[in-house]
Amino acid sequence: MPLTKDEIRSLLGDIENERxxxxxxxxxxxxxxxxxxxxxxxxxxxxxxxxxxxxxDDNGVLDGQxxxxxxxxxxxxxxxxGTILPPPAMMVYKETFPEGEVAVIExxxxxxxPVRYKGVIWIRIGARKAEANTEEERILTEKGQIHxxxxxxxxxxxxxxxxxxxxxxxxxxxxxxxxxATLAKDTRTPIQQMASLRLFDTRFNCPTYAGILLLGHDPxxxxxxxxxxxxxxxxPTRATKVLKENRxxxxxxxxxxxxxxxxxxxxxxxxxEFVSVLxxxxxxxxxxxxxxxxxxxxxxxxxxxxNNSPIKFYEYSDRIEIDNPGNL
Numbered sequence: 001m002p003l004t005k006d007e008i009r010s011l012l013g014d015i016e017n018e019r020x021x022x023x024x025x026x027x028x029x030x031x032x033x034x035x036x037x038x039x040x041x042x043x044x045x046x047x048x049x050x051x052x053x054x055x056x057d058d059n060g061v062l063d064g065q066x067x068x069x070x071x072x073x074x075x076x077x078x079x080x081x082g083t084i085l086p087p088p089a090m091m092v093y094k095e096t097f098p099e100g101e102v103a104v105i106e107x108x109x110x111x112x113x114p115v116r117y118k119g120v121i122w123i124r125i126g127a128r129k130a131e132a133n134t135e136e137e138r139i140l141t142e143k144g145q146i147h148x149x150x151x152x153x154x155x156x157x158x159x160x161x162x163x164x165x166x167x168x169x170x171x172x173x174x175x176x177x178x179x180x181a182t183l184a185k186d187t188r189t190p191i192q193q194m195a196s197l198r199l200f201d202t203r204f205n206c207p208t209y210a211g212i213l214l215l216g217h218d219p220x221x222x223x224x225x226x227x228x229x230x231x232x233x234x235x236p237t238r239a240t241k242v243l244k245e246n247r248x249x250x251x252x253x254x255x256x257x258x259x260x261x262x263x264x265x266x267x268x269x270x271x272x273e274f275v276s277v278l279x280x281x282x283x284x285x286x287x288x289x290x291x292x293x294x295x296x297x298x299x300x301x302x303x304x305x306x307n308n309s310p311i312k313f314y315e316y317s318d319r320i321e322i323d324n325p326g327n328l
Contacts, residue, residue: 002093003051008102011051012060014145016127019048022056024063026071032105033078037117040088040166041140042109043132050124052105064100075105086112114140114196119179120198134188140198145203151211151305155201156222163222164207164215165251166190169199172253173214209304216251217306225325228299231319232315240317247310252299259295264288267315286320298324 003011011020032052039050054075055065062326072169076092078084089108094101114121114137121132121140132140145153174183178199186193194200199211210221219226232244246262248255268288272280298311303326312323 002106004094005095005097005105008053008095008104008250009097011053011116012062012102014060016058018030018044018124018126019046019050019055021051021124022053022058022060023058024055024065026054026065026067026103030077032075033081033084033117034129036078036088036107036123036316037084037091037115037120037122038129039107040084040090040115041113041121041123041132043123043125043140045109045143047109048256049109050107052107054103054105055100056102062097062099062102062152066101068112068179069092072103073129075103078105085116086110088115108183111144112153112272116178119177120182134186134192137196138192140176142202143199144198145195147196150211151303153208155204155206156209156212157206159207159212159216159222160205161191161200162209164194164200165217165218166215168253169194169215173197178315196237198239212251212303214252215328219251220249223261224302226304227309227310228255228295228313230262230313234317236316236318238314256296256299260292263291263295267291267320291320294322302326 012022014020016022017292019039023031031175032054033049035052039052042048042050042256046142055067056062064102072092076090079087079090081320088110091106092103093106104272114132121137122129123132123136123140174193178186188196191200194207194211200207207216209223212222213226218221223288228248230244230246230248231242234241234243238256248262250258268284268286268291270282270284271281274280278313295313298313302311303323307325311325312321314323
């Protein structure tokens with residue numbers, strides 16, 4: 001439920017603390033995003049929402065600002081901008097006072113911690129916002145593991161670190177998932193780094209299913225259906241002759257690279273088409289960017305638990321069908 005006017009007045013009159021931050025700036029998205037991240041992480045485990053109040057100075061005095069619907073939508077859009085991951089639960093609304101309006105970004109504490117903004121974990125320490133240190137990151141990681149209920153966040157107890165390609169993690173995944181500045185100060189072991197990214201469960205000393213899928217030497221040993229089956233048929237149905245068949249296996253990082261190359265050079269085909277006596281134009285059967293997007297979406301949105309069916313990537317004489325296990 002949104003705050004009442006009296007409750008907002010109370011927050012404006014109180015000192016800044018671990019649940020309240022105020023600003024006069026209406027367009028400092030970096031400051032807003034860092035605050036959202038810190039409230040979502042809820043390092044003290046208060047289990048209470050945090051509030052970022054826009055339009056008030058450090059003393060809680062309003063300065064007569066007004067907010068348009070477009071501005072409120074832009075604040076709400078920070079949640080889905082792709083820079084705050086995993087996306088937290090939040091609401092955005094405004095309230096009008098005689099001295100001006102105040103926009104409120106209300107952020108619920110996340111159960112899927114640590115939450116990062118551009119690869120950096122932000123937390124609140126009283127009225128101060130700061131980057132999480134190693135111990136604070138460990139606390140957030142363990143808190144997130146306790147609440148993890150999704151399949152990919154669960155521990156794969158029959159696996160161990162030996163089943164993970166650690167070099168692939170260090171050279172390919174880690175530099176993309178964590179900011180360079182944070183990595184430069186990071187002295188933790190690969191296992192601790194994986195745990196902070198929900199790829200390893202320190203409670204059971206084993207990778208999570210996400211770790212196996214992304215970085216495993218042989219993910220199909222633990223998740224038999226984690227592959228893509230490509231078949232090219234000569235006609236418009238599966239009853240026709242099979243012209244080509246391929247199976248894309250391995251961890252997602254390697255498999256998706258192979259799939260992208262295959263789509264670009266084996267699915268897409270160009271042929272010249274007559275335009276005039278002196279001119280021909282190339283025509284393609286399918287734009288590879290579109291097929292690539294559909295194939296990547298099939299991988300991202302498939303269900304792995306309780307389903308050993310692969311993703312089916314079938315090419316017929318008149319169409320392509322891509323089918324992934326799981327509901328919408």
